[in-house]
Amino acid sequence: MAEVNLRRIVKKYDEVEAVRGIDLDIADHEFVVLVGPSGCGKSTTLRMIAGLEDITDGEILIGGDVVNDVPPKDRDIAMVFQNYALYPHMTVEQNMSFGLRLKRFPKAEIRKRVDEAARILDIKELLARKPRQLSGGQRQRVAMGRAIVRNPKVFLFDEPLSNLDAKLRVQMRTEIKKVHQQVRTTTVYVTHDQVEAMTLADRVVVMNHGIIEQVGTPNQLYHDPKTRFVAGFIGSPAMNFIPCRMEGTSDGLSIRLTDQLAFPVPPSRAEHYRGHVQNGKLLLGLRPEHITEAGSHLEPGETPFEARLDVTEPMGMETLVYFPINGTQVCGRVNPNAGARDGAALRLAANLNNMHLIDDATGKVI
Amino acid sequence: MAVATVASAKGAASRPRYGSMSRNRTWALRWSYFFLVLFAIFFLLPPVYMLITSLKTSQEISAATNPWWVFHPTLENYRGLLTSNEYLTFFRNSALVSVFVVSVTMLISVPAAFALSRMKFWGSATLATGVFLTYLIPETLLFLPLFKMFAMFKEATDIELINRWWVLLILYPTLTVPFCTWIMIGYFASIPKELDEAALIDGASWMQTLTKIFIPVALPGLIAATIFAFTVSWAQFLYPLAFTTSVDQLVLPVGIITSLVKADVYNWGQIMTGALLGAAPPLIIYAFLMDYYIAGLTAGATKG
Numbered sequence: 001m002a003e004v005n006l007r008r009i010v011k012k013y014d015e016v017e018a019v020r021g022i023d024l025d026i027a028d029h030e031f032v033v034l035v036g037p038s039g040c041g042k043s044t045t046l047r048m049i050a051g052l053e054d055i056t057d058g059e060i061l062i063g064g065d066v067v068n069d070v071p072p073k074d075r076d077i078a079m080v081f082q083n084y085a086l087y088p089h090m091t092v093e094q095n096m097s098f099g100l101r102l103k104r105f106p107k108a109e110i111r112k113r114v115d116e117a118a119r120i121l122d123i124k125e126l127l128a129r130k131p132r133q134l135s136g137g138q139r140q141r142v143a144m145g146r147a148i149v150r151n152p153k154v155f156l157f158d159e160p161l162s163n164l165d166a167k168l169r170v171q172m173r174t175e176i177k178k179v180h181q182q183v184r185t186t187t188v189y190v191t192h193d194q195v196e197a198m199t200l201a202d203r204v205v206v207m208n209h210g211i212i213e214q215v216g217t218p219n220q221l222y223h224d225p226k227t228r229f230v231a232g233f234i235g236s237p238a239m240n241f242i243p244c245r246m247e248g249t250s251d252g253l254s255i256r257l258t259d260q261l262a263f264p265v266p267p268s269r270a271e272h273y274r275g276h277v278q279n280g281k282l283l284l285g286l287r288p289e290h291i292t293e294a295g296s297h298l299e300p301g302e303t304p305f306e307a308r309l310d311v312t313e314p315m316g317m318e319t320l321v322y323f324p325i326n327g328t329q330v331c332g333r334v335n336p337n338a339g340a341r342d343g344a345a346l347r348l349a350a351n352l353n354n355m356h357l358i359d360d361a362t363g364k365v366i
Numbered sequence: 367m368a369v370a371t372v373a374s375a376k377g378a379a380s381r382p383r384y385g386s387m388s389r390n391r392t393w394a395l396r397w398s399y400f401f402l403v404l405f406a407i408f409f410l411l412p413p414v415y416m417l418i419t420s421l422k423t424s425q426e427i428s429a430a431t432n433p434w435w436v437f438h439p440t441l442e443n444y445r446g447l448l449t450s451n452e453y454l455t456f457f458r459n460s461a462l463v464s465v466f467v468v469s470v471t472m473l474i475s476v477p478a479a480f481a482l483s484r485m486k487f488w489g490s491a492t493l494a495t496g497v498f499l500t501y502l503i504p505e506t507l508l509f510l511p512l513f514k515m516f517a518m519f520k521e522a523t524d525i526e527l528i529n530r531w532w533v534l535l536i537l538y539p540t541l542t543v544p545f546c547t548w549i550m551i552g553y554f555a556s557i558p559k560e561l562d563e564a565a566l567i568d569g570a571s572w573m574q575t576l577t578k579i580f581i582p583v584a585l586p587g588l589i590a591a592t593i594f595a596f597t598v599s600w601a602q603f604l605y606p607l608a609f610t611t612s613v614d615q616l617v618l619p620v621g622i623i624t625s626l627v628k629a630d631v632y633n634w635g636q637i638m639t640g641a642l643l644g645a646a647p648p649l650i651i652y653a654f655l656m657d658y659y660i661a662g663l664t665a666g667a668t669k670g
Contacts, residue, residue, distance in 0.1 A: 050567060073566060073569035079564070081563070082560075085558065085560035089585075099567075102569040102570055103569055
């Protein structure tokens with residue numbers, strides 16, 4: 001068990017900078033998820049921690065020691081790959097014990113560790129099988145077992161659930177979380193799936209274009225995103241971004257979306273935004289769950305408005321409604337009984353207590 | 367227009383009986399069988415003729431009887447060859463050369479292929495192509511320069527290389543190593559990269575990754591390469607003809623020709639018997655490892 005520290009890590013492939021100077025401190029026992037779109041540098045970062053890629057610049061510390069020039073086998077890490085990378089000619093037991101056998105562990109110790117890992121992962125009855133006789137989920141477990149028996153300082157997961165079908169993915173997600181609760185090994189997990197990131201992580205690291213956009217707990221990222229990218233990346237359906245202007249009114253501030261439509265800013269927020277009245281390029285960020293059907297009683301901060309729905313998507317427990325505001329498609333989540341129909345008008349309410357205001361020029365949340 | 371209508375109506379009428387897919391398949395199968403039988407006859411006729419001739423006496427061979435039938439079968443040719451010291455020497459030389467060449471080839475080409483396909487170093491791709499190009503140079507171009515080299519070697523060290531059966535151990539790998547390396551590169555390339563990365567993290571050295579992961583996983587390719595190396599060294603004719611002359615230094619293909627053809631007298635019965643017996647070892651090996659061989663070749667073909 002150990003902490004992992006990245007100091008100004010840079011990775012260049014010829015002229016292309018895949019990772020552009022990132023700093024990250026991962027505490028002992030922590031489960032950190034690197035998330036971002038493909039090509040954002042998250043996998044490269046993980047592979048640099050593993051020692052599978054050279055570091056162009058910067059330092060990586062595992063357990064306080066700089067490991068830049070330490071080969072993968074001496075970094076005391078274990079990695080789970082997207083395609084599992086099980087040795088096809090070995091049984092499950094041999095796969096799991098391969099690393100220990102190379103390090104010449106005593107037979108009894110190997111036996112004990114394999115049994116323990118098999119118990120944790122519930123794969124005891126599979127130990128004698130070859131990988132080709134296993135289902136995707138079982139292979140995934142074996143790959144994790146291979147990591148667990150090593151009892152390493154750090155677990156590295158490289159998109160381990162991407163090859164599984166949706167149902168199994170959800171199930172294995174829970175398994176991974178359970179395993180981490182039992183073994184408590186420091187974990188760095190890479191995924192492009194923000195739901196996976198939110199559900200698994202103690203802290204999520206959102207990456208984009210080779211830099212870290214924001215680091216925080218899942219709730220921090222969801223409720224308090226620092227950039228437009230994070231605001232749009234975390235959450236599904238994604239946050240709405242509507243071009244707007246800020247207007248000072250007699251009793252405070254108001255967000256003007258169109259000539260007809262303006263939302264008064266709640267007093268609790270108004271103070272914070274007062275300096276941006278002159279800024280012409282602003283975006284209102286509002287999550288779909290903050291645009292709902294207007295009830296008879298409105299909470300403070302809620303503003304009713306009329307919208308003509310383009311498309312409705314009944315999800316069962318809720319219905320997603322899509323409508324245009326000033327040329328931008330906006331998504332809201334309404335009660336399935338609210339009477340939303342394609343092409344019909346519906347009275348909606350926007351809750352601005354949870355609004356975000358984004359400077360369109362810098363992409364920063366104000 | 368009218369014609370098209372008639373044709374389509376006709377097609378529609380016949381459809382209920384058998385679908386166009388299955389009819390297509392039936393015809394494809396018929397043609398396949400036709401050509402397969404044709405090829406089988408074409409390729410099996412010479413060995414069958416050899417077998418028939420090997421069972422005849424010299425008198426019957428030269429007599430104007432039906433060449434496709436044995437009227438007085440005899441095993442005299444087999445007895446003669448298998449009790450002749452010469453033939454057994456050829457056989458022994460061939461066996462020794464082949465076994466050694468296969469071992470040397472595998473010892474060189476497997477690690478070479480591993481290095482070229484996995485340990486990305488400066489010029490590895492060019493080197494891999496170079497290996498293949500080497501294979502394309504015909505041996506007929508090489509034996510004269512080789513003669514010259516051996517002569518220079520003799521002058522410098524006083525060690526005679528010409529007319530020694532073991533010099534073939536140096537010559538044959540020039541043919542087998544490039545091709546086997548190429549096959550193995552193709553095979554190793556089909557192994558996912560994550561597999562060696564996993565081994566690397568598990569603590570395996572490059573050598574352990576090769577011996578414990580790559581060789582077992584690429585076993586079909588390895589067997590294909592082995593069979594190829596064996597076939598080439600067993601059947602090689604030009605080099606032993608050029609570099610060995612004494613009867614006790616000859617290998618089978620050359621030995622049969624030089625010892626059983628006396629001036630213009632061809633001992634056809636024994637030549638056929640010798641060739642047939644000589645073809646037996648590769649045949650037996652193929653029969654046992656056929657499946658591996660085919661798997662190995664296709665993997666090399668698509669992934670190389």
